[in-house]
Amino acid sequence: MELQNQLKALAEKINKLKDKIETEESTKHAFVLPFINILGYDTFNPTEVVPEFTADLGLKKGEKVDYAIFQNDIPILIVECKNWKESLDNHNSQLFRYFHATKTRFALLTNGILYRFYTDLEQPNKMDERPFLEFDITKVKDSDIHEITKFHKSNFDVDKIVNNASALKYTKEIRKCISDELISSTHDFVKLFAYRVYSGRLTEKVMEEFTELVQKAFNQTVSEKVNDRLNAALNKESEKQQLDAIEVKEEEESKIVTTEEELEGYRIVVAILRRKLPIERIVYRDTQSYFGILLDDNNRKPLCRLHLNGGTKYIGLIDENKNETREHIQTVDDIYQFEEQLLSTVDFYINQGL
Structure with a gap:
């Protein structure tokens, strides 16, 4: 180096x-x-x-x-x-x-x-x-x-x-x-290939025809070899990126620990929202930053977020524009105080036909 x-x-x-x-x-x-x-x-x-x-x-x-x-x-x-x-x-x-x-x-x-x-x-x-x-x-x-x-x-x-x-x-x-030869094929070079594939007599006219054919075939073969190498390299790089992404995701997931307090908060949210939603549509997904509760296990349909792992605890309420507003809570039982807002979030999705 x-x-x-x-x-x-x-x-x-x-x-x-x-x-x-x-x-x-x-x-x-x-x-x-x-x-x-x-x-x-x-x-x-x-x-x-x-x-x-x-x-x-x-x-x-x-x-x-x-x-x-x-x-x-x-x-x-x-x-x-x-x-x-x-x-x-x-x-x-x-x-x-x-x-x-x-x-x-x-x-x-x-x-x-x-x-x-x-x-x-x-x-x-x-x-x-x-x-x-x-x-x-x-x-x-x-x-x-x-x-x-x-x-x-x-x-x-x-x-x-x-x-x-x-x-x-x-x-x-x-x-x-x-x-x-790629630029201009010689007579001997053309004859080498024409002799192998043409069974007739190699007249001057035949040689003229094969001069163009040989050069064309030669260039196509080289181009295909180059393309094959490029595609192989690109596929290899793509596979590497996918593997790297999987490793990163696995590493991140390995750092996530779902606490009993988060699960208790989830159960309280389910108890509130089941009045308007089937239980199976209310799904949680834990991350390093927060404990997310989603509609249909879809990141684009957040119902609320619980921030319970820091010194101060919050519930993140979601408005009709999917913006989050954090509200301070002392314990997970305080989630019941936000029943109206949580049900309003469900109404936003229902009104949108979701």
């Missing part, structure tokens, strides 16, 4: 400052060095983070990479930086030479916003042309953070990262292929 918060803070800083950053050097200090710090490496320790690291190759001398991160006197990651405004696409070859000249297994090409991590999956000590990990720090995803964490000083393990790099790299490339 701490790493996630630090990356988020750096992303906010980048969005705020980038328009004021003009040079590559400023990009390094404002964006890249803070990222290296987040990974746990001390940028002020020249034995841990070496700026302008020499990476001479053969007769070509004076080649320097912007930063090299060391662990146990061995370079574990070289970092080549560009101005945040620059595209990274044209700088792989430069980093390729640096990689070959060092003992590191990992290289990072960045402009402070885009980060591309490389290793040597295809040939030992020869940097792959394509990165195995790539992200935009201003739009970093949870899956990216999971991979970035592996480069933290406290977690760094060459073998674990390399073993996972292959899956990351090829998964990324497969996803790109799928994305491209």
Whole structure:
């Protein structure tokens, strides 16, 4: 969580400052060095983070990479930086030479916003042309953070990262292929599905027809999968809310203790109201705030409320607008003094046809 918060803070800083950053050097200090710090490496320790690291190759001398991160006197990651405004696409070859000249297994090409991590999956000590990990720090995803964490000083393990790099790299490339097919299906992709479902000869006309069908079916399938996931998530959340509501209700109900005094008050109210109502229509419902007596067990039809658990006792009388007026009582026997008002409340409901 701490790493996630630090990356988020750096992303906010980048969005705020980038328009004021003009040079590559400023990009390094404002964006890249803070990222290296987040990974746990001390940028002020020249034995841990070496700026302008020499990476001479053969007769070509004076080649320097912007930063090299060391662990146990061995370079574990070289970092080549560009101005945040620059595209990274044209700088792989430069980093390729640096990689070959060092003992590191990992290289990072960045402009402070885009980060591309490389290793040597295809040939030992020869940097792959394509990165195995790539992200935009201003739009970093949870899956990216999971991979970035592996480069933290406290977690760094060459073998674990390399073993996972292959899956990351090829998964990324497969996803790109799928994305491209969603936009514009290739001939081979269409042929793969047409061959399975069409028994006739795959003429040019048939292929044209299947190009549209395959792309349509592919997009519909993806959309349905997304909708299924969303609906499942919504249903799960709804179930959780219902369970939470039940737990809250059960917790509240567990705190309610119906006293004998409240039951005695209820019996007195029933004795008064039974002149106009069948007993079964007069129902009590105890709450934490008061002891309610209802018509037909309906919260919208209060007959009266008893407030007996505090230091001062009250009976709550209900008028025709269902507003409550509290009257002080010494004991539940005082309820008999409000017989007329209680019967008037019943009349309100009777007049309304209830």
